[in-house]
Amino acid sequence: MKNKIIMFWAIVILTIISIVIIRVKPIPLGLDLVGGSRIVLEAQTTDTIAKITQDMMDGLKAALENRVNALGVSETMVQQMGEKRLLIEIPNISDPKLAREFLGETAQLEFKKPILDETNNVRGYEPSGLSGDDLNKAEIGTDPAGRWLISLDFNAKGASKFAALTREFIGKPIAIYFNGSSISEPVVQQEITGGKAQITGEFSLEEAKKIVDLLNAGALPVPAKIIEENTVGPTLGADSLHKSKFAGIAGIIAVMIFMIAWYRVPGFIANIALIIYSLIVFAIFKMVPVTLTLAGIAGFILSIGMAVDANILIFERTKEELKSGRTLFTAINSGFDRAFTSIFDSNMSTIIICVILYYLGSSIVKGFALTLAIGVIISMFTAITVTKNLMHLMFGTGQLKHPGMFGLKESDINEAYTASETQREKAKFGVLD
Amino acid sequence: MSYSVLNTKKFIDVIKYRWLWLGISFIFLLPGIIAMLWSVKTYPTHAPLLVGIDFTGGTIIQYAVQQEVSTSDIGKIRLDLSKNGIDNPVIQVLKPVTAENDNAIKNLISIKTKFSENGQNETIDKVGNVISSDYQGAELVQVTSVGPVLGKQLFVNSMIAVSLALLAIVIYLTVRFHFEFAVVAFLALLHDVLFTAGVFSLLGIFCGVTVDSLFITAILTVLGYSVNNTIVVFDRVRENLKFYSKKATYNEIVNASVNQTLARSINTSLTTLLTLGSLYFLGGVTTKDFVLVMITGVIAGTYSSIFFANTLIALWHELQEKKQKKAAN
Numbered sequence: 001m002k003n004k005i006i007m008f009w010a011i012v013i014l015t016i017i018s019i020v021i022i023r024v025k026p027i028p029l030g031l032d033l034v035g036g037s038r039i040v041l042e043a044q045t046t047d048t049i050a051k052i053t054q055d056m057m058d059g060l061k062a063a064l065e066n067r068v069n070a071l072g073v074s075e076t077m078v079q080q081m082g083e084k085r086l087l088i089e090i091p092n093i094s095d096p097k098l099a100r101e102f103l104g105e106t107a108q109l110e111f112k113k114p115i116l117d118e119t120n121n122v123r124g125y126e127p128s129g130l131s132g133d134d135l136n137k138a139e140i141g142t143d144p145a146g147r148w149l150i151s152l153d154f155n156a157k158g159a160s161k162f163a164a165l166t167r168e169f170i171g172k173p174i175a176i177y178f179n180g181s182s183i184s185e186p187v188v189q190q191e192i193t194g195g196k197a198q199i200t201g202e203f204s205l206e207e208a209k210k211i212v213d214l215l216n217a218g219a220l221p222v223p224a225k226i227i228e229e230n231t232v233g234p235t236l237g238a239d240s241l242h243k244s245k246f247a248g249i250a251g252i253i254a255v256m257i258f259m260i261a262w263y264r265v266p267g268f269i270a271n272i273a274l275i276i277y278s279l280i281v282f283a284i285f286k287m288v289p290v291t292l293t294l295a296g297i298a299g300f301i302l303s304i305g306m307a308v309d310a311n312i313l314i315f316e317r318t319k320e321e322l323k324s325g326r327t328l329f330t331a332i333n334s335g336f337d338r339a340f341t342s343i344f345d346s347n348m349s350t351i352i353i354c355v356i357l358y359y360l361g362s363s364i365v366k367g368f369a370l371t372l373a374i375g376v377i378i379s380m381f382t383a384i385t386v387t388k389n390l391m392h393l394m395f396g397t398g399q400l401k402h403p404g405m406f407g408l409k410e411s412d413i414n415e416a417y418t419a420s421e422t423q424r425e426k427a428k429f430g431v432l433d
Numbered sequence: 434m435s436y437s438v439l440n441t442k443k444f445i446d447v448i449k450y451r452w453l454w455l456g457i458s459f460i461f462l463l464p465g466i467i468a469m470l471w472s473v474k475t476y477p478t479h480a481p482l483l484v485g486i487d488f489t490g491g492t493i494i495q496y497a498v499q500q501e502v503s504t505s506d507i508g509k510i511r512l513d514l515s516k517n518g519i520d521n522p523v524i525q526v527l528k529p530v531t532a533e534n535d536n537a538i539k540n541l542i543s544i545k546t547k548f549s550e551n552g553q554n555e556t557i558d559k560v561g562n563v564i565s566s567d568y569q570g571a572e573l574v575q576v577t578s579v580g581p582v583l584g585k586q587l588f589v590n591s592m593i594a595v596s597l598a599l600l601a602i603v604i605y606l607t608v609r610f611h612f613e614f615a616v617v618a619f620l621a622l623l624h625d626v627l628f629t630a631g632v633f634s635l636l637g638i639f640c641g642v643t644v645d646s647l648f649i650t651a652i653l654t655v656l657g658y659s660v661n662n663t664i665v666v667f668d669r670v671r672e673n674l675k676f677y678s679k680k681a682t683y684n685e686i687v688n689a690s691v692n693q694t695l696a697r698s699i700n701t702s703l704t705t706l707l708t709l710g711s712l713y714f715l716g717g718v719t720t721k722d723f724v725l726v727m728i729t730g731v732i733a734g735t736y737s738s739i740f741f742a743n744t745l746i747a748l749w750h751e752l753q754e755k756k757q758k759k760a761a762n
Contacts (some may be wrong), residue, residue, distance in 0.1 A: 017700070040583070096576065097554050225550060227580035233499060236574035239538045240717035251711035255704045294720050295647065301712055302654070302727070305705035306661075312704070313665065316697045342668040345609055346661035352601045353657035355589060357650060360594040362587065365650045372654070 006313040007389045015276050018283035024284040024289045030367065032291030033241040035092035035234030037099050041224040043084040049222055052084040058222035058402045061086060066217040067102050086224070086365070096231040103226065107214035108132060110177040113163070113169060125182075131219075134158025138197075138215040139209050143200055148208040150199045152215075159195025167191040176209060251301050253280070255308055263315050265405040268310040269390045270383070277307050277382040278298050284374055295368040303375025306350065310383035319406055328395050336388050343384070347376050443692045447743045448684045449658055454740035458624060465631010471635055482630060483637030487645035488588040490548045490581030494560050495527075497538045498568040502526045513563045514544070519556065523547045525641060528717050541574070541718055548580055575719075591649040598653050602660050610667060618663045621742040624658040626652060629726060629734040642696070649725045655730025662701070662738035666694050670746070683754075687747045691739060702735040 031038050043052045043060055061078055064086060068076045077089040090099055109132030112125035136153040143149050154162055166172065166188050176184045176199055184201040202209075256274065259267035281300065290296065318335030326334070350372070355371035403409060447454060469481035478484055484494055507524050515521045523545040542564060549556055557576060564571045579587070602622070606615035629652060636642035669690040679684055706728065712725045 042580075042583075078486075097557070100553055205532070225580070226578075229553075229576060229578045229584045231576040233497075233572060233574035234536065236495075236719075240719060243715060244719045244720075247715035249713045250715055251708035254707040254711060258700075258704060258707060284505055294717060295650070295723070298712060298716075298720055298723060299707050302705070305708040306658075308704045309661075309701045312697050312700045316694075316700070319691065339674070342665045345664045345668060349602055349605060349660040349664065350654075350657040352605060353598050353653050356598050356601065358593055360590050360597070361650065362534075362590075362646055365646060368650055385532055 004392055005390055007385070011276065011386055011389065012335055015279055017173055018276075018279040020133065021283040021286055022279065025289070027282075027286050028289055028291045029241070030291050030296070031089055031091055031237075031239050032232050032364075033292065033293045034091050035093075035229040035232050035237035035242075036089065037093050037096045037229065039088045039090075039124055039226055040081065041084075041086045041088065041103060041227035042227045043224050046223060052222060055085075056222045057084065058306045060224060060389040063218045063220050064088060064103060064224075067214070068099075070213050070217050071099060071102065075208070085227070093231075094236070096171070098390065100226065100229070102209065102214070103224075105179060105214055105220075107217065108177075108179055109124055109135070109219065111165065112175040112177055113165060114172050116172070119279055120172075122173060128174070129159075129271045130158060130165055131163045132215055133219065134161060135215060136335065138212045138288060139200070140212045143198075146402065147200065148204070148205055149201075150215075152197045152199065154195040154197070156195070158229075159193070162190060162197060163193045164197065183211075199405065223303075240294055244301075248297060250302050252304055255304060259308060259311070262407060264310075264407045265394070266311075266315045266318070266391065267394060267407075269387055269394065270308060271388040272313070272390060273302065273311065273382045274307060277379055278304070280382065281375055281378050285371070285380065288370075288374075290370055290374070291367065292371075293364060293367040295364050296371040297370035299368040300375055303372050304381060306347075306376060307379035307383055309346075310339070310343045310379060311387055313342055314383070315406075319408060322403070322406060322408060329392070332391050336384065340384070347380055349378050434755055435495050443688060444695060445691060445739065447740060448688050450744040451748065454744050456605070458737070458741050461629055462624070462631060463739050465628060467503060468631060468634040468638055472638065482634045483642065483650075484588075485643030485648075486545065486548075486577065486579050486584065488584050488591075490579050490584035491549050492546050492553070492556065492576070492578035493559055494544045494546070494557055494573070495575040496542045496544075496561075496564045496568070497573045497574045498540050498542060498564075498571045500540070500542050502542060502568075508561060510544075510567065512591075513559070514546075514560065514566075516547075517559045517563060518660040519544075519546050519559055523730060526703050527721075538574070538718065542571075548578055550580070553578065555680075564616045587646055591646055593648065595653065595656075598656055602656070606660070606664075610671065614667050614671075614746065616751065617742050617746045618660055618667065618732055620745060621663045621737040622659045624654055624737045625655060625733040625739050629730045632729050633726065636736055637722065648726055649719075651723050651726035655727060655734060658705070658727075658731060659734035659737065662698060663742045665697065666691060666738055666743060667746070670743075683750045684747050686742050691743050695739065698735060698739055702731055705731050741756055 009268050041060075041064070043057065045052060049056070057080055061080060065078045067086060068090060069080060071089055071090065071093065072091055077085045077087075077093050077171070079089075081087045088103060093099055111128050111130040113128040114122045115124045115126055117123050134154050134157055136158070138153070139151045141151050167283070169188050170190060171188065172340045173185045173187045176180050176186075184199045186200070252274070256271045259270050259274075263270065266291035281303070284290075285292065285300075314335050317339045318331050321334050323327070354369040354373035354376070357365050361369060472481050473479050476483065478489065480488075485491075486563040494685070507526065511522060511524055514524075525543045525545075527543055528539075542673075544560055546556060546560075555575070561573060563622055599619070599622070603615055603619050606618050610618075632641060633648070637644070670687055673686045673690050673693075674683075681689075709724055709728050709731065712729060713721060716724065
């Protein structure tokens, strides 16, 4: 009895700790609940880049982090997935269109020098070696006529390259390419040594701004393509969150009503265990922390159904034992003992599935697997330890005086007593016959 | 008559009516199997189910609108989209089951089109123009897009996951139970997966419901649940065999075990269905199909753990006894 009281207080303390954790720590919500963009980019090999190295991926990641930050949204995330993919998450984004444009663009700025024929006519352009990598920064500005222009500020190396280029081609056109297409082809008037240049063209404000932002964020060391995207608007996110919460609470209440209706007092105890279960699971979600997504909530709600399964198994078994004439204490104990192998084996199979899903699934699937697995493991504790403890404390020992407490009829129990004396003796020693 | 567990009231006789129980399984599995065969033959993907963009690659653009959308409206949207250069769009209207307040989303128009590597924004703009010209206040709520290469990879991964899960469960069952139990539990599991897949194959044919990686997740969960249910009954058979194998026939023991665990089987399914049902009827639009897969699977799993698995295990045992007798003669 002493052990049981210690256990009881341990459960109470654990519950209080869980409540405190839930009150104190916020739970991170997934993009499908708050709204936002989730984009997967894949680095592409080209004629010049035969293999994607880890260095390139690091460079790509850094460049993309700059770009994502340029969007001016907080709590963004860039993370490498596998060998050549990056996962980018941008919550609360007002314009996913911009993100899509921003992330996919390589932002390759190139100065090209003219190829001249014998009569000094321009036949085409070839790379000059001066590129966006040589930039200090880019700024947006206007010329006297009020047109948008982009002013470039080269670093020291870039400045000397630019000076050499302009010295060589005075009176000739050079071409400025952005992402493979020519945006301006000015004719060089004189050598420019200050390391500053201006690109004038027919830009709209948006175009000019985008080019400047991209140039400042830095070019991507390797081209990257969007291979997966999921953008959820804030309305849908809020709608999903609200409805899932509502559905979860309604589901728990329905299960609780069922448990009391069918199992009476033990059902009530199972409900207390279920509440403790929910509190502990949520506290663990916050500790890990598990980012709560729609699929994750579904996993949690499903685990409630499974958590009461253990109690159903135990109570059905206890009822059977009571019917065969056992004392309360033994009936409760053997109900737990005999149901345990079933509970263990069946929960193991669910955990095996969760492990496989966690390792092979996409991030949505991972969330589901994680919440379900945590739920199943915790339910083994609450449905067995907590319920058993409360049952013993409540019912104590002796014969069951009110079969109605277990949802049993007097006649169910009486049948057991009509059995011969030896049968009753046998039952006490655990042989069920 | 002395009190005996074996004399418990029998609500269901899985031995006497075994052909009836197997027949019911067969009747319910058949339409789904036919649907899957038809799908394999008819669909360009040669898949038994209508696969979604997760596996084929593609883009889905969803708009929330407050107005009702009828079938003829969908036809008009399709025509307008084709005029604007969106080829072969697949248009669906998703409705939440309940919309309890005015702010809740009433209808979702979902437009599926090809994956475009560069013209994504252009596609979205075009679709947006068409939708907002017909529906005032339409709001772009979701864009999902998957490249074709990634789609193939996701598909392969899913298949690996399913195969691994099946293998792991068979190994686990063989370790914990007899081999014959493992085989029968495996067959029960196939029964449930086949039924669920069949239902969704039919839904694909008649309602255009597609399956994605969440579907695979749901199927795997169903798989775990199905084994879970079967284990509970088999665990009882195993226990009763220990105590009564001398006093009762195998068939009697199986029958008694099913009836002893009947209340549990039904109650567990009920509580799980209560939570799944509340998710289906009250939860968000986006998880509806996911939940429906599990509801279908849980129903199939409950049936198979009560009727299908036990009928089979008794049959298996009978056949083996016959064999032994023959060998003895």
